[in-house]
Amino acid sequence: MQVGRYAAGLDPLTVVGGQTNDVGPNVLNVTLGSKPQSDPVELRSKGLNSRQLSVSSASLAQGQSITLSVYLEAQGNENAAGFTLAFDPTIFSYGGANLGGNAAGATLEINHNQVADGRLAFALALPIGTSFASGTKELVKVTLRASSSAAGVYPVALSDQPVLRQIVDAAATPLISSYFNANITINPPPVLSIARSAEGVSLSWPAWANNFVLQQADGSSPSLTWTNVTASIIVRDNAAIVNLPFAGTTRFYRLQAQ
Numbered sequence: 106m107q108v109g110r111y112a113a114g115l116d117p118l119t120v121v122g123g124q125t126n127d128v129g130p131n132v133l134n135v136t137l138g139s140k141p142q143s144d145p146v147e148l149r150s151k152g153l154n155s156r157q158l159s160v161s162s163a164s165l166a167q168g169q170s171i172t173l174s175v176y177l178e179a180q181g182n183e184n185a186a187g188f189t190l191a192f193d194p195t196i197f198s199y200g201g202a203n204l205g206g207n208a209a210g211a212t213l214e215i216n217h218n219q220v221a222d223g224r225l226a227f228a229l230a231l232p233i234g235t236s237f238a239s240g241t242k243e244l245v246k247v248t249l250r251a252s253s254s255a256a257g258v259y260p261v262a263l264s265d266q267p268v269l270r271q272i273v274d275a276a277a278t279p280l281i282s283s284y285f286n287a288n289i290t291i292n293p294p295p296v297l298s299i300a301r302s303a304e305g306v307s308l309s310w311p312a313w314a315n316n317f318v319l320q321q322a323d324g325s326s327p328s329l330t331w332t333n334v335t336a337s338i339i340v341r342d343n344a345a346i347v348n349l350p351f352a353g354t355t356r357f358y359r360l361q362a363q
Contacts, residue, residue, distance in 0.1 A: 156180050156272060156280060158188060158244075160261055160287035164313040166294050168253035169362060170200055171316075173261060173287060174243050175227075177272070181239040184275040185230035188284075190247060191264040194223035196291070197249040202227070205243030213245065216267060226268035234275050251291045262286040297360050305350040310360055312345045317360040319347055324355030331359065 157178035165171045175190075177183060199220045204213050208229060216226035229244055231237065249261070263270055263284045272282045295314035300307045308319060319338075322329040339346045 156183070156282045157285060158186060158263060158270065158272060158282060159285035160190070160263060162287040162289065164290040164292060165251055165316065166292050166314065166362070167251060167255060169316065170248055170250040171289065172246050172248045173289075174205060175245040175247070176205075177237060177242045177244050179237040179239055179242050180280075181236060182274045183237045183272050183280060184233075184235065185228070185277075186244060186272045187226075187228045187268045188270045189224055189226040189264045189266055189268045191262045191266075192223045192225075192249065193259055194221060196252050196255045196259050197223075197261075197289075198252075199225060200248035200250050202245060202247045204229075205245050207237070207242035208244045211244075219267060224264070224266060228268060236275055249289075251289075255291045256293060258288050258290050260286055261289055295360055297358060299358065302348065305348065307346060307348050308358055309344045309346045312340050312343050314345070314360065316363050318363055320359050320361050322357045322359075324357050329357060331361070334358075 155178065157176075159176050159178070161174045161176065163171045163173060175188070177186060199217070202213075202215055202225070204211060208231075211229050211231050214228040216228075219226070225247070227245055263286055270282075270284050272280045274280055290313070292311070292313060295310045295317060297319075298309045300309075310317070310319075319334040320331040321334050322331045334347060334349070336347045336349055339348070
């Protein structure tokens with residue numbers, strides 16, 4: 106951001122000391138980056154804005170891909186953000202990234218150099234002199250693929266290496282911000298259950314498997330042709346349930362990943 110302001114002539118060039126310019130003992134120690142706050146309630150209690158950068162949590166099955174969103178809870182004066190996503194490279198592999206739905210017109214730079222070590226860095230900036238409007242803004246979407254053998258809950262964290270967590274305004278001034286990580290749950294493949302009811306059949310599967318669709322095929326056909334079931338889904342007791350009337354013919358059902 107500061108380089109862009111220099112290039113646009115908005116800020117005068119600043120002379121700094123170096124090997125050929127002894128600035129003497131009165132050296133100002135400037136620390137870049139805002140101090141991460143773990144709790145927005147703590148920020149509000151101190152009279153500070155609850156500006157937040159967060160990663161969405163999610164659930165998926167083994168071997169599946171998931172697209173996570175990085176959100177900014179904007180206060181109306183944010184122009185740019187930098188951060189690193191850290192994940193376990195033995196559990197997740199990187200599948201791609203692009204601008205989020207609320208970052209149209211922004212410039213996005215992605216540093217893949219350390220992705221093999223589970224670190225993916227981002228720098229995003231709106232055009233010079235502009236800011237995000239107040240509210241929840243999707244900045245970046247990142248796709249990760251889960252290992253086919255992993256199961257459990259794994260963090261995807263906002264970290265500072267190689268790019269620091271930092272949000273700045275249009276004058277490149279760091280803004281006090283809080284940062285929230287994600288937990289990604291990897292489950293074994295969902296199991297489809299079927300039971301007979303008075304009116305027909307009831308099919309159910311875990312509610313977390315919302316990236317699977319229920320499909321059916323006519324069992325009387327020589328070859329199975331699968332089509333999506335269009336019936337309404339009821340969610341109850343952490344299960345997705347579909348009630349279907351008797352079809353009068355043999356039917357097969359399955360869950361298919363989207």
